[in-house]
Amino acid sequence: MKNWLVxxxxxxxxxFANAQVSDQAMMATIRGGTYVPLYSLxxxxxxxxxxxxxxxxxTNLQFLEFVKKNESWxxxxxxxxxxxxxxxxxWDGALLFGKDSVKxxxxxxxxxxxxxxxxxxxxxxxxxxxxxxxxxxxxxxxxKPNASADSGFYQRIIDWYAKPSHNRALKNIGSTFKNYYGxxxxxxxxxxxxxxxxxxxxxxxSRSDSSLDKDLFCGAGAVNAKNLKNYAAFMRYAMRSSxxxxxxxxNLGFRCAKDVHTP
Amino acid sequence: xxxxxxxxxxxxxxxxxxxKKEFKLPDVLPENSIYNLTSEWKTQEGETVQLKNFGGKIxxxxxxxxxxxxxxxxITADLQRIDAGLKNKHKSDVRFLLISMDPERDTPEKxxxxxxxxxxxxxxxxxxxxxxxxxxxxxxxxxxxxxxxxENGIDHSNIIHVIDPSGVIVHQxxxxxxxxxxxxxxxxxxxx
Numbered sequence: 001m002k003n004w005l006v007x008x009x010x011x012x013x014x015x016f017a018n019a020q021v022s023d024q025a026m027m028a029t030i031r032g033g034t035y036v037p038l039y040s041l042x043x044x045x046x047x048x049x050x051x052x053x054x055x056x057x058x059t060n061l062q063f064l065e066f067v068k069k070n071e072s073w074x075x076x077x078x079x080x081x082x083x084x085x086x087x088x089x090x091w092d093g094a095l096l097f098g099k100d101s102v103k104x105x106x107x108x109x110x111x112x113x114x115x116x117x118x119x120x121x122x123x124x125x126x127x128x129x130x131x132x133x134x135x136x137x138x139x140x141x142x143x144k145p146n147a148s149a150d151s152g153f154y155q156r157i158i159d160w161y162a163k164p165s166h167n168r169a170l171k172n173i174g175s176t177f178k179n180y181y182g183x184x185x186x187x188x189x190x191x192x193x194x195x196x197x198x199x200x201x202x203x204x205x206s207r208s209d210s211s212l213d214k215d216l217f218c219g220a221g222a223v224n225a226k227n228l229k230n231y232a233a234f235m236r237y238a239m240r241s242s243x244x245x246x247x248x249x250x251n252l253g254f255r256c257a258k259d260v261h262t263p
Numbered sequence: 264x265x266x267x268x269x270x271x272x273x274x275x276x277x278x279x280x281x282x283k284k285e286f287k288l289p290d291v292l293p294e295n296s297i298y299n300l301t302s303e304w305k306t307q308e309g310e311t312v313q314l315k316n317f318g319g320k321i322x323x324x325x326x327x328x329x330x331x332x333x334x335x336x337x338i339t340a341d342l343q344r345i346d347a348g349l350k351n352k353h354k355s356d357v358r359f360l361l362i363s364m365d366p367e368r369d370t371p372e373k374x375x376x377x378x379x380x381x382x383x384x385x386x387x388x389x390x391x392x393x394x395x396x397x398x399x400x401x402x403x404x405x406x407x408x409x410x411x412x413x414e415n416g417i418d419h420s421n422i423i424h425v426i427d428p429s430g431v432i433v434h435q436x437x438x439x440x441x442x443x444x445x446x447x448x449x450x451x452x453x454x455x
Contacts, residue, residue, distance in 0.1 A: 245403030
């Protein structure tokens with residue numbers, strides 16, 4: 001009897017794991033709309049065309065499948081041009097998670113460079129979402145596509161940003177909240193790479209006479225400091241502007257997007 | 264007689280080594296070589312090339328877009344100042360690359376026109392345009408940040424890169440209208 005129970009449990013667990021793996025590749029359709037970038041010389045809204053977005057961030061297990069098929073992206077084999085030395089540092093080996101394997105399997109993969117994330121998405125016929133797409137999808141809370149008027153929603157995001165992420169094991173995907181579009185974990189789990197993260201210019205690198213600097217720093221930081229909503233987005237912009245494509249960061253993961261093909 | 268001939272040949276060989284450094288693309292690329300990128304590009308003549316086709320020479324590169332009215336002509340002028348500052352004997356080893364960050368508008372024809380307008384010596388200067396994804400990738404490799412801005416402009420970092428014959432970036436000149444001395448020294452250093 002006991003044996004049966006064990007077998008049943010194994011089967012159930014296996015089914016569950018399989019379901020999760022296939023679910024992880026699921027995408028939600030985000031109907032487009034307009035999005036007003038936080039820092040922009042234009043006051044005009046950016047038009048976001050309809051697109052598909054992964055329901056979950058990419059997990060360690062999914063990334064493992066990818067590097068099994070694509071040797072050049074394995075830890076220890078990836079070229080310095082495409083990843084720094086922190087690449088997949090939370091894994092024990094090229095194809096090995098190590099002692100935390102149970103915890104890691106369905107947790108979002110982190111410590112991956114922009115190049116690796118881009119290569120992963122391309123491998124599955126997808127791409128990274130643009131900043132505008134990501135921010136547009138991230139406006140939604142559980143019930144509304146645009147929760148920017150909901151101060152409670154932004155307070156939750158700020159509260160998450162305020163928690164230090166070091167020494168804290170990442171939770172599994174699907175452990176925060178599912179938004180209006182059916183997309184999980186846009187806030188509260190990991191920061192995510194975007195296709196054009198490098199569009200956030202910082203003072204040292206842009207034209208010194210450009211008004212962009214002013215827009216990036218004075219405009220947002222000073223004028224809108226009371227606005228919690230902008231503060232959350234400001235944090236994300238600041239984070240993006242500090243990144244380089246080869247960086248691998250312990251709380252930075254990704255998910256993929258795709259164009260909607262109209263028949 | 265034979266001995267003297269041999270000595271002469273040896274002397275000639277040694278002497279030539281001292282006057283002229285031979286650059287070549289190594290068989291195994293360094294890991295951080297930009298020639299590891301496999302993207303394909305179109306030149307101003309419409310030819311398809313990969314970046315590693317430019318290997319084996321010293322390249323001085325920058326990203327531009329031809330519809331740019333303010334910074335790009337200045338960055339091109341900065342590159343021309345570097346070219347003018349090169350020692351004559353080094354000129355044939357050094358090439359100039361202008362990579363467009365505006366793939367939608369910068370067709371090979373536009374690039375050709377830009378080259379002619381700026382009187383670029385096309386035996387040593389090449390202009391490249393590619394697809395949006397590859398432009399994003401090379402921008403990241405070169406640490407160039409850019410963002411579309413109003414009136415069809417693009418706000419972008421101004422960086423001039425010195426790339427050694429194996430594809431490794433050995434120097435970056437950041438900003439506009441910078442004296443070329445430091446960049447020229449970085450090029451000279453490759454001859455040591």
